[in-house]
Amino acid sequence: RATGAIPRISYLICMVELCERFSYYMIVGCLTNMIQRELPQDSASGAIVHDPSTSTETPGALGLGLPLATFTMQFLIFFANISPLISGYYSDTKLGKFKSIWLGSMIGIFGHFTLVISSIPLVIKIPYLSYTIVLLSMATIALAAGFIKSNILPLLLDQYEYKQSKQDYTTLPDGTLTMVDHKATLEKLSMSFYMFINWGCTLSLASSFMERYMGFWPVYLLTALLFLGLPVLLKYLEPRIIHSEKIDKKQDSWSKSNSNNSENKDVYIEFFHYLRSYLLGTPLPANLKMIVADSDIKKFIDCITLFLFFIPFYLNDASLISIQISLAATMSTSIHLPNDFYQALNPIAIIILMPILSQLVYPYLLKRNMQPSPRIKIVIGFTITSIGTFIGAYVQNEVYRNSSCDITNVSNCDKPSDVSLFTWICYLLMFALQACGECFAAATCYELAYELSPSFLRGGVLALFLTSVAMSSVLGEIMSFWAKDPYLV
Template sequence: MGQKYEELDSQHHSFLDSTKDGIELNIVTEPVDVEGSSKSPIALYDTSSLRRIPGNIPAVSYLICFIEFSERLSYYLIQGCITNMIQRRLPHNSTSGAVMDDPANSNESPGALGLGLPIATFLLEFMTLIANLSPLVSGYYSDTRLGKFKTIIIGTIIGVVGHILLVFAALPPVLKVVPLSFAITGISLITVAVSAGFIKPNVMPLLLDQYTMLDDYPTILPNGENAIVDRKATLERMTLIYYLFINVGCFLAFVGSFIERIWGFWVVFLITAVIYAILPILLWFLKPKLRLTQPTGESIFDDVVPLIKQCFSSGWLRRVRYGQFWSYTPVNDTFSHVTMDQLKTTFQSCIIFLYFIIFNVNDSALTPIQINQSGSMKTDGMPNDLFQSFNPLAIIVMIPFQNHALYPLLRWKRIQFTSVDKITVGFALAGIGSIFGAVTQKIIYNTSKCGAYASTCDEVSPISAWWSAIMFSLQAFGECFATVSCYEMAYSRSPENMRSFVLALFLTTYSFSSVIGEFISYFAYDPNLVTIFGWCGGLGVASSVLFYYHFYYLKVEEKE
């Protein structure tokens, strides 16, 4: 009996299953080579022995990635400077927050409001909390009412307003009135966070929607080799490129460290406002070129809630005990946009998301403390918040290595490096990064003239701040494995009409991490910093082991 797989791009293949002498064959009819010419039919006795390769990526995908590049560049320019602006006092003779006395060689850091590290950490984590809770709203309305494209447009409009407010808050006359500047800064950061929340959960699903193949298909490479074009590998490569664009934007944000040091904070925020203003123009240009999926017009909960009720109907405890909770056959799900199998995989993804709470604490919630650590060491005239740029720089280096060396080599060797493996490695690397931070902080305490109170010492530790690069880089490598894999899983393992909302659920884990970060901020002062780094790092490594054993069955399923 035949089974056809229709391609939605320029190539067209169909698979016919048959048997010969008791051996099952997968016969590929009308195979097309890279130039589009027909070849004779190929009989593949064992398609599992064929090399799996990623497919072609639509050109418009790179322009979609540029949307996220612009948004992230603007966002991280703000985030990179806001800790210094709130935490530290105005430098000597400064009205704008810039370092006035020999900025090229001074160890003095930019500052403005002088409200301390706990308040700076609190506001930064609150911004992150809002940025990762608002996607629940935007993701829901994107899937049901607005569509991904309209939701992104709304986010850009909100963002322009927030950036204008931030420029005003950082003007030298306003900085003189600390309560006023702080209040406007808080409002603007919340607005920018909401803007990010409307954009982030929709750009990546919009990007992956541009790849129209629904399944794997065979192809013939220019060298005559038979191969399988793998949908999962293609989506993974698109996600890696998307994440590369994000981190190019993050890395270029390091220029903000020099701008704030030389000209002050208001100049940085003016640049972010101009960058954000580009997004509506880019979206207008892109719209005719995009494949846009229409929202269902119906609440996703109308589909999901009845299925959940059926799962918890009579006998559910017995089904849980025998591992058959999802084996329940609903009375009628014909008219539902979500099937029981899709609900099961979505639920599994949500459990995976929970493990990212500890990962995100190590990777992002500790950022203000990490920046503070850099400021406690010898910077030789370099801005202390510059060193966090090693996170995106390491990602910029790692992603091409993954895309063009590591993953192709593993596929060539027929080694299945599953999503579970990647996430496990990512968790472990992030935890090791924080453990390295604990060791570095201990050395700072031992070498500082103020001992275990180095953060507020007038003289910095003689240790070079460049050691911070190792901590930031390890956590960045963790993102390349863990976060990228989870993005792809959030898209591919969720129903089409829930993809933005499911990705929003993943982003919500950052909010839980931010809550933990808010709690940590109350203790984020000397001499507690070694303990904070150590505990977070230890929990990160432990969570990697627990995750691997918890989801080993998914690793087995993916291999099969």
Template structure:
């Protein structure tokens, strides 16, 4: 492989990465007007990272609070639903203290593995399915800040419901706590759907430049401010904050184990109350893009309707599928609008490109369906493994916190050690490589799970019926399951952060929340698939799901690598095309004025001549901008 093939144009001159501030010297939130780099400057100037304003990262504090409360509650639901109320316990779900309770687990409803898995998957499915609706609403009707406030209020209600359902008098009435548990799951999913699709787009939209720019430092050195690397740093910081919040689930694990579930559900509520406090302070600083007021989704459907007109397969085979729907082509064909019959007007030229890129990004997201299952297991299956192993007094659901713990450790190592070293070696660890490695590591985690489940069957007093064994547990320490969670944590550092970047970068300006929701929706599809196979999660066949998922995960990783080998170059080309189309459409008002002055009418008898004028004007606009 040649050096040119190893390096994309955005990383050819990488020597060192520094942080800089390209905002005005007066400290206002308005960025300085900086020139775009020439091709020569792209390959010769040293690259630096943008240094965002201090308040931008307070968005990460909001995400920390939301994830801490979500996982602090959600991680406890496994034992809360699956395990029975401990005999001799305090009635709040905590087992008895002393030697008799050292290997016991906290519990409440005692409804078994399948029900616990089904309800946990319900939470995941709804939490990542509802954003399709809320993301659409955010882009068209409501501002992102309004969405966040609605999510905060619904979330507070949800956590209060969980606390009520975990009070000892409610748990003492058999399965009476099931109703508030289910209501809490639904309202928590709704709250999540109002927050998740808008937070990361809000963070990344605070970045002040649409492209790479050139800045002169105080020393007089001209440097290139790297947009991609800067957004990558912001995304990794955001994801790091997610897992700081997730790791605080440790506190609720011990609270359930030693005190009871009412305290385990109260702690997430307290953490959740950080969100309104931060929003009150942060609201006046953030640039909150107003909703478009129109349905970009409906506009995209117009493009698809034109694309799939008669003869679409022939155009697809010849590579003319998308070009056919361009308004310029439709005008050349003599059409008065995007509809075949009648007028109706034309959509923007750039909408064809936006539709194509959005669908292409959505196709990438489909590869995450199997990955998500490898990443988190099928429902409660990994948590069930820990309940079948020796705990020595440690809460069995504590082990799941090795996932966020490893992300907290690995993320700075990748960001400050591995990636800079690769850049100095002039090796482009491009997005497709990062996703492929993440997919493979997640598949390896499932393979390790199959091995651990085999060991459990071989060492349990009940043999291959270890999940609900009443004779004791396997003598093997449950800490071996931490290997599974550690591997999934490392895989997320590579695959998930890159997926977030792609969702933001490859989406139109007024569809970023919706496209982010599409990416999150893959988790809902994974949950739905998990629901389908839940009835098969019974002894003595629990090794099979791990093995099948490991094989599928590895297969999908190689298919992805083959299919998207040149994804980085494709994304660069898409950005260039979008800028060119935006510049061309920006020239339309001037062309309309000239056309009206010359002919006194809006109609043009010679569209070919208009296209020529637009091309010349577009080139002039781009040149003047540089």
């Protein structure tokens, strides 16, 4: 067995997600510092003025504290992952996936330029005015992310299905006739997509140095200008891709029975009637236009059940990011790097691991019919991520133990804690293990969300998966009230 050929246009679709993620993550670490910490000495923009290459100062602006910074970041994560419920509905029933992505890019341009206004020196002088503008920009940026994230992967995977679904065999360069494994091909494409996401995250580490040497507004201006490039890329892609709403899908019973009703705007409502009848045994209304098989409903329920397990996973992986970034600023090491630089270790590790898994490990296992099931890969990912979080607790405890400040004020201590080289390595290992867990768990769930969902509901199902991230953010919001010394362990 082997994976099928991936259409080249798919990689340009991935570039849309790379640009969106690059802009998103460029602002994530900067916002934590901007909201939490006060302006450095003699600074008007948040940059380090006096010897930034060796200074132990951290960029800052508003000085509103870690709890509010954590709350704001959780708000961004929550809304960015709950808004796909809106965009998923409109893409499945009204706009289509491509138009939804286009709308998301327009909203994002407004949000990023609004963020630039919040960070100019004149506005920073009025902290609560700046913070109010930040909240407005966060809401629009999160909404833009929702319209793009819930639609880009289904659109990407549809390109493969349309062109390759009838090709069951392929000939290798050595002349061997090999069966094409469609699930393995979708898995490979999903992992490529996830790697592009993390390329965007990795490239965003430039923001750590820009905020330190130049201030916050140049970072936000760069993200706004980058978002301006999305409409250009989408305009190029529009005539060259297969639009999902025009594909004659054959793989699920709904498509076979409802080809004449594919434009029905009430598919969500009618599917809900079938779901309620399946779960509660209630009779179906007589005027339904759709025909949905029990197998499709069971797959949908399996998806939702799986997504529930990702709530604690993302609580460990993403919802603690503000605390982890702040932790770096409390450690004193011989390597003077910006504290939010360390979060780039997560996507860097993913970029290294993904090709190893998709090009070496999984193909090797596939040829020998030893490919692990998706559930086994998810369990492996969960286990590795939990180990990384335990290591983070150990590092935080070491910071408390070695701090010269009172344990109730370590996060804002003027003198960082002197920690051992081993503790610093453990801090790096925390990000690396969380990245490894994502490679196994998150990338696999993206694939399952597409594969198990009915064709007319793919935007909505992926939105429900992203909602699990939002739910973890709700728990993170609750935790933010205790996200202060001495409770961070």
